[in-house]
Amino acid sequence: MIAxxxxxxxxxxxxxxxxxxxxxxxxxxxxxxxMESEYIFPTKIGLKSSENGKLISSAIIGSIGGGTGxxxxxxxxxxxxxxxxxxxxxxxxxxxxxxLIWKTQxxxxxxxxxxxxxxxxxxxxxxxxxxxxxxGEVMWQKSGADIFTTxxxxxxxxxxxxxxxxxxWGNRTYKFDFNGILIE
Numbered sequence: 097m098i099a100x101x102x103x104x105x106x107x108x109x110x111x112x113x114x115x116x117x118x119x120x121x122x123x124x125x126x127x128x129x130x131m132e133s134e135y136i137f138p139t140k141i142g143l144k145s146s147e148n149g150k151l152i153s154s155a156i157i158g159s160i161g162g163g164t165g166x167x168x169x170x171x172x173x174x175x176x177x178x179x180x181x182x183x184x185x186x187x188x189x190x191x192x193x194x195x196l197i198w199k200t201q202x203x204x205x206x207x208x209x210x211x212x213x214x215x216x217x218x219x220x221x222x223x224x225x226x227x228x229x230x231x232g233e234v235m236w237q238k239s240g241a242d243i244f245t246t247x248x249x250x251x252x253x254x255x256x257x258x259x260x261x262x263x264x265w266g267n268r269t270y271k272f273d274f275n276g277i278l279i280e
Contacts (some may be wrong), residue, residue: 238276
């Protein structure tokens with residue numbers, strides 16, 4: 097996936113085969129931002145920052161938890177940083193240097209999507225809906241009776257002007273206000 101921030105281009109790629117300190121890696125990265133763990137990461141995302149076709153920096157992020165993909169709502173590009181969902185965590189990296197600003201475990205399993213809301217981020221996770229402030233600190237987290245996805249994987253999450261709506265595996269619908277209070 098290719099994203100733009102001003103004159104910078106950020107390329108995101110899944111790189112599950114990357115192994116730290118291996119000479120067999122297809123891509124070598126300038127920076128490695130992995131969560132500390134003895135487990136193998138199910139998702140590793142490589143990022144490359146460039147301007148006018150010239151590579152500025154590269155980094156790879158990885159975390160434990162469930163596997164996640166790269167899609168329209170898996171990251172947010174801001175003027176000077178990119179915020180990316182990767183497994184159970186959300187990573188915030190500087191643009192263009194891809195230095196780690198913060199990382200937060202926002203779900204016990206997987207962070208599916210991220211949305212900007214006022215001066216915060218709403219995370220659609222597998223087990224929890226979370227709200228993080230701009231520094232990556234958890235403002236609140238809410239869970240349901242089951243995982244926040246449906247069998248079809250569609251129409252399971254929505255942010256409206258008044259509330260956040262999430263549907264779980266049992267097709268139960270939850271409406272949270274923006275302070276994390278269940279309103280329905």
